Amino acid sequence: MMFMRAFADEESGEVEGLLGLAVRALDGDGDLASARQRFDSAFEAAERCANAEAMAQAALGMGGIWVHERRTLAASATLRARLEQVLPMVERGSATGLRVSARLAAEADYRTGEHAKVLSFVDQVRSVADPIAGAEVRSLAHHCVLGPDHGGLRRELVASLRGRDLADLPRSSSWLVTMNGLVEAAYLLSDAETAARVYELLKPFAALPMLGGLGTVCFGSTEQALGVACLTTGDLDAAVAHLRAAVQRNLGLAHWPAVVSSRMRYAQALARRDGPGDAELARSELAHAADDVAAVGIPVPPGHTSPAASDTLTCHRQGGTWRLNYGTRSIVLAGGVGLLHLAVLIANPGQEIHSADLVAGVSGLGQALRSDDAQALRSGGAQALLDRSAIEQYRARLARLGDVIDELSASGRQDRAEEARAEREWLMAELSSATGLAGRTRTFQDGAERARIAVGKAIRRALEQIAAKDHVIEAHLRESVHTGMRCVYRPGEVASRKLASTAHGASPIR
Numbered sequence: 001m002m003f004m005r006a007f008a009d010e011e012s013g014e015v016e017g018l019l020g021l022a023v024r025a026l027d028g029d030g031d032l033a034s035a036r037q038r039f040d041s042a043f044e045a046a047e048r049c050a051n052a053e054a055m056a057q058a059a060l061g062m063g064g065i066w067v068h069e070r071r072t073l074a075a076s077a078t079l080r081a082r083l084e085q086v087l088p089m090v091e092r093g094s095a096t097g098l099r100v101s102a103r104l105a106a107e108a109d110y111r112t113g114e115h116a117k118v119l120s121f122v123d124q125v126r127s128v129a130d131p132i133a134g135a136e137v138r139s140l141a142h143h144c145v146l147g148p149d150h151g152g153l154r155r156e157l158v159a160s161l162r163g164r165d166l167a168d169l170p171r172s173s174s175w176l177v178t179m180n181g182l183v184e185a186a187y188l189l190s191d192a193e194t195a196a197r198v199y200e201l202l203k204p205f206a207a208l209p210m211l212g213g214l215g216t217v218c219f220g221s222t223e224q225a226l227g228v229a230c231l232t233t234g235d236l237d238a239a240v241a242h243l244r245a246a247v248q249r250n251l252g253l254a255h256w257p258a259v260v261s262s263r264m265r266y267a268q269a270l271a272r273r274d275g276p277g278d279a280e281l282a283r284s285e286l287a288h289a290a291d292d293v294a295a296v297g298i299p300v301p302p303g304h305t306s307p308a309a310s311d312t313l314t315c316h317r318q319g320g321t322w323r324l325n326y327g328t329r330s331i332v333l334a335g336g337v338g339l340l341h342l343a344v345l346i347a348n349p350g351q352e353i354h355s356a357d358l359v360a361g362v363s364g365l366g367q368a369l370r371s372d373d374a375q376a377l378r379s380g381g382a383q384a385l386l387d388r389s390a391i392e393q394y395r396a397r398l399a400r401l402g403d404v405i406d407e408l409s410a411s412g413r414q415d416r417a418e419e420a421r422a423e424r425e426w427l428m429a430e431l432s433s434a435t436g437l438a439g440r441t442r443t444f445q446d447g448a449e450r451a452r453i454a455v456g457k458a459i460r461r462a463l464e465q466i467a468a469k470d471h472v473i474e475a476h477l478r479e480s481v482h483t484g485m486r487c488v489y490r491p492g493e494v495a496s497r498k499l500a501s502t503a504h505g506a507s508p509i510r
Helices: 002-028 032-048 052-063 073-089 095-112 118-130 131-143 150-163 173-188 192-205 222-233 237-255 257-272 278-297 337-347 355-360 360-372 371-380 390-411 412-435 448-467 471-480 500-504
Strands: 209-212 219-220 312-316 322-326 329-334 482-484 486-489
Touching: 002 032, 002 052, 002 371, 032 052, 052 073, 052 095, 073 095, 073 390, 095 118, 095 131, 118 131, 131 150, 173 192, 173 209, 173 222, 173 312, 192 222, 209 222, 219 237, 219 257, 222 237, 222 257, 237 257, 257 278, 257 360, 257 471, 312 337, 312 471, 329 448, 329 471, 337 448, 355 448, 355 486, 371 500, 390 412, 448 471, 448 482, 471 482
Parallel strands: none
Antiparallel strands: 209 219, 312 322, 322 329, 482 486
């Protein structure tokens, strides 16, 4: 009897070892072929010792990550046979039983192009409160509703994964930390709706520190999460108030990394609000943050405010549109003079460019200091806003756009048609601003000053356009672009940190 027990223990250990190797191959290494082989060996070993749970886990593992991953008829038949073999051996209402049943349903639905069977398990899996079973069943169901007419079903699956409301999340010892993560994710995604909901849930706990587990980790005061949520929703006064409180509470906790983070967020909120005295106060907070970093040796990048300081902003033209990429963020905008100015500044970080050179056009930037047009603007001579050749090109493009819009609309390509309409509106606005009575070309009568005003207005209009798509990119540009007689893009600096360039007439965007 003792020999039989020892033999059973040895076989059980073999099964556990094979399952562990299979899971590591699948989840850790992404080696699907090795994972299948090891799950197959684990199933055979579990079958020898009549371990139903292990047989079920191995059969589920053989199914892989996706539905119909076993492409050959023989492999699919083997998988189906093993799932059907273990189904009566496990409790139907258990997490394992539901996973096996859902896998069989998904494989059957996928083969016939249906989805009713697997979708029936989405509601059932809620009753077992098993996160692995829940995620797996929804993933299987998702693979069965990938058709072009299944958009509504896919959205319902996402909603079921998230739950009816964030308030449904269990109030565990890590709840505050989870809410903080949601706030930061909402900020990065510009998700004002989620940020507002998390703010509502967190507000009663403003006085508490965000602890994980039994005090094993602390992310600082909850006031900081509330302030970041307000940055996302655009309530800058509330953001300033919460982040000011976060600095004080984190100082009380003597949590220096949190102090530095809250100071920099506070400076960011002040710079974005840009009220009376905000710039000076933002400078002061950044200086204190720098002192704290130096005192305790925290490796925080200088000038860090929102995305990582290492994130690089790029601006590229794509036909009649511009694409701006900033770290993981990307937006596409209709063309405009302000975006052209920004593209030139972004392509030349740290280089001061006279506003007259920007007005003269990007074609003259290579010889900016020798440009006759730019020199005329600097010296006060009259210079056309658009030369005759440019006006003719604009009018020709306008004529072509009418046909393009008609063709795109007729073919049902409404997105492209809208882009063409936006380009047409921009061209009409440019022609209107560049020509006066009887079609005469307008000029900069007072040279450099008119160029400064025109560039500043154009860039501000572009920033409003950017803000409608992504407030993080817009905030970065407001903090980094300085306009005036000389314009400059200095990435990584907040607007309140004036550099020597301000002495030459450059000022942050207002």
